Amino acid sequence: MSGEPQHIDDVHHELKLRGVLGWIEYRLPVFNWINNAVGTNYPTPKNLNYFWNFGALAGIALVIQILTGIVLAAHYVPTVDGAFASVERIMRDVNYGWLFRYVHANGASLFFAIVYVHLFRNLYYGSYKYPRELLWWLGLIILLLMIITAFMGYVLPWGQMSYWGATVITNLFGAIPVIGDELVLWLWGGYSVGEALLRGFYSLHYLLAFVIAGLAILHIWALHQHRSNNPLGIDIKGPQDVLPFHPYYTTKDLFGLGIYLILFAALVFYMPNALGEPDNYIPADPLQTPAHIVPEWYLLPFYAILRAIPDKLGGVMALAAALLVLFVVPWLDTSKVRSARFRPIYKQLFWILVADVFLLGYIGGSPAEGIYIPIGQLATAYYFLHFLVLLPIVGKLESPKPLPDSIATAVLEENKRKRARKLPQVGAQPTSAGGHH
Amino acid sequence: MTAEPKGDDGTRRDFIYIATGAFATVGAGIATWPFIDQMNPAADVLALASLEVDISGIQPGHALTVKWRGKPVFIRHRTPDEVQQARAVNVADLRDPVRDEDRVQQAEWLIVVGICTHLGCIPLGVKETDPKGDFDGYFCPCHGSHYDSSARVRKGPAPRNLEVPAYEFLTPTLVKIG
Numbered sequence: 001m002s003g004e005p006q007h008i009d010d011v012h013h014e015l016k017l018r019g020v021l022g023w024i025e026y027r028l029p030v031f032n033w034i035n036n037a038v039g040t041n042y043p044t045p046k047n048l049n050y051f052w053n054f055g056a057l058a059g060i061a062l063v064i065q066i067l068t069g070i071v072l073a074a075h076y077v078p079t080v081d082g083a084f085a086s087v088e089r090i091m092r093d094v095n096y097g098w099l100f101r102y103v104h105a106n107g108a109s110l111f112f113a114i115v116y117v118h119l120f121r122n123l124y125y126g127s128y129k130y131p132r133e134l135l136w137w138l139g140l141i142i143l144l145l146m147i148i149t150a151f152m153g154y155v156l157p158w159g160q161m162s163y164w165g166a167t168v169i170t171n172l173f174g175a176i177p178v179i180g181d182e183l184v185l186w187l188w189g190g191y192s193v194g195e196a197l198l199r200g201f202y203s204l205h206y207l208l209a210f211v212i213a214g215l216a217i218l219h220i221w222a223l224h225q226h227r228s229n230n231p232l233g234i235d236i237k238g239p240q241d242v243l244p245f246h247p248y249y250t251t252k253d254l255f256g257l258g259i260y261l262i263l264f265a266a267l268v269f270y271m272p273n274a275l276g277e278p279d280n281y282i283p284a285d286p287l288q289t290p291a292h293i294v295p296e297w298y299l300l301p302f303y304a305i306l307r308a309i310p311d312k313l314g315g316v317m318a319l320a321a322a323l324l325v326l327f328v329v330p331w332l333d334t335s336k337v338r339s340a341r342f343r344p345i346y347k348q349l350f351w352i353l354v355a356d357v358f359l360l361g362y363i364g365g366s367p368a369e370g371i372y373i374p375i376g377q378l379a380t381a382y383y384f385l386h387f388l389v390l391l392p393i394v395g396k397l398e399s400p401k402p403l404p405d406s407i408a409t410a411v412l413e414e415n416k417r418k419r420a421r422k423l424p425q426v427g428a429q430p431t432s433a434g435g436h437h
Numbered sequence: 438m439t440a441e442p443k444g445d446d447g448t449r450r451d452f453i454y455i456a457t458g459a460f461a462t463v464g465a466g467i468a469t470w471p472f473i474d475q476m477n478p479a480a481d482v483l484a485l486a487s488l489e490v491d492i493s494g495i496q497p498g499h500a501l502t503v504k505w506r507g508k509p510v511f512i513r514h515r516t517p518d519e520v521q522q523a524r525a526v527n528v529a530d531l532r533d534p535v536r537d538e539d540r541v542q543q544a545e546w547l548i549v550v551g552i553c554t555h556l557g558c559i560p561l562g563v564k565e566t567d568p569k570g571d572f573d574g575y576f577c578p579c580h581g582s583h584y585d586s587s588a589r590v591r592k593g594p595a596p597r598n599l600e601v602p603a604y605e606f607l608t609p610t611l612v613k614i615g
């Protein structure tokens with residue numbers, strides 16, 4: 001770039017359309033709308049790394065859930081007597097039914113994996129900070145609804161885990177003082193988990209996916225207002241810091257999607273039940289509790305926190321707090337610097353938190369006995385310690401490394417350093433998408 | 438309506454705004470209730486009949502599970518030993534202090550809803566081979582709650598004793614639950 005630094009909004013790539021497209025565009029400017037959203041007219045920081053693929057992947061994962069879900073819904077029977085059999089029929093008799101169900105079930109798992117990476121990416125690069133707090137909140141609300149949606153979906157096949165998972169989780173609400181018992185009765189629509197609950201869950205499971213889609217649109221709207229954060233965590237200063245989304249990031253996202261679909265296919269075609277619980281292939285039996293009730297892997301850390309507190313109400317409150325604390329992270333983090341790259345102490349705390357969450361997941365999947373109990377309690381305590389104590393203090397005490405002047409200078413310098421270190425440089429580095437020379 | 442003083446006009450408008458807003462809010466609030474209440478147990482569910490059980494076949498020391506309102510009910514024929522044990526406890530020490538005498542109508546028959554008061558699993562202890570916990574009653578495997586021979590919680594996370602349903606003895610060997 002040469003001459004005066006321009007404002008990035010001065011760079012316009014208006015589409016000039018003729019013929020049929022021009023006719024439509026004149027009446028409904030949909031093509032420029034797309035172009036402004038994910039096209040050549042959406043300026044994106046030039047230094048995004050592969051962790052910035054996960055938002056787009058999450059969107060695709062949602063679309064896959066909705067498409068496969070609509071097909072499943074056409075063959076599924078939401079009754080206590082019919083549900084299990086209808087899912088077995090989908091698996092055995094409906095043409096490609098097995099494919100739709102395995103894609104839907106494993107797709108839910110991978111959807112969570114993607115969203116968790118996405119969330120921890122934000123924690124690492126401080127993307128939740130000013131001015132992206134609302135963007136962060138919308139993401140957390142989406143996560144909350146995903147948890148509810150997946151839980152309700154898991155009840156639908158009406159296997160043993162479906163039934164007993166529903167029983168244990170709905171009973172949690174009974175811990176709420178005064179209204180608890182009434183609330184549980186209301187959730188059940190009867191005296192136990194049964195027909196009324198199954199139908200209600202089915203209806204809401206279908207609905208919530210679309211509520212999530214709506215929120216995702218708001219999420220992206222908020223993103224576009226201040227544009228993507230980046231690995232350096234510094235603001236875009238001018239056109240030299242950005243690249244048009246298309247073709248640079250459409251290509252990069254497509255590449256990421258390719259990798260994702262390969263993993264997805266490996267899971268669906270070679271180990272479709274690896275992430276599931278065998279007990280859910282036993283029809284629900286209201287008179288027989290399975291020996292171990294465990295949720296799907298993506299809820300295990302929360303389950304561990306629930307069980308860490310030896311009191312029913314306390315456990316429920318800890319579970320809720322574990323999610324709610326994330327909403328106040330933008331204010332608990334007192335550091336002005338976004339990216340952990342320039343925050344030596346926070347960077348270490350981040351990785352300890354990651355390890356802690358994995359530990360919680362492991363504990364959540366283990367029986368609640370012996371040594372697992374105190375470990376689970378310690379890991380829970382650390383989770384809250386990280387957010388409520390360490391995060392505010394570290395922001396004040398730590399002295400961050402100096403920030404680069406701009407994205408462009410940092411990218412140029414990094415490339416220079418790399419070239420000096422090992423000549424010749426082959427291909428682009430994954431950490432600097434814009435480093436083509 | 439041509440020569441309204443300005444200030445007066447403003448007040449009337451405010452009134453209309455507020456009245457409209459208030460009506461809409463109350464209306465929306467009232468309209469919400471059916472949406473909430475439709476989820477409560479329906480009339481046919483509430484009308485579920487009670488259940489009559491013949492208990493003549495249950496030997497002392499044995500128990501039976503029956504299904505009532507979709508839930509298991511444990512009917513245990515207690516031995517004199519078990520009764521004695523349940524009554525020897527110092528009630529004040531219990532988490533949910535209730536005397537055994539207040540939990541049964543006839544000393545040898547303990548009838549409780551077989552749903553753990555923690556998170557709703559079904560405790561073990563009905564079958565001969567089941568673990569009965571540290572207090573010779575029921576044991577919930579989900580998170581380790583122990584119930585005694587009066588089905589009172591003695592250990593573990595459960596906050597309350599197993600619930601005693603409404604029941605009556607129609608004859609010495611026929612009990613009506615509900």
Ligand code: HEM
Nearest residue numbers: 065066069070072073076101105108150153154156157209
């Ligand atoms: C946020 C998106 C969604 C998530 C995370 C999700 C998750 C799940 C999960 C975990 C299951 C249980 C899978 C199993 O073990 O069998 C399930 C089942 C089901 N879902 Fe979804 N779902 C989503 C969207 C949808 C949509 C949009 C529909 C309908 C249009 C749908 C319809 C169904 C049906 C009919 C079942 C029962 C059949 C089965 O168990 O495979 N889902 N869902």
Ligand code: FES
Nearest residue numbers: 553555556577580
């Ligand atoms: S449900 Fe029985 S101990 Fe938790």
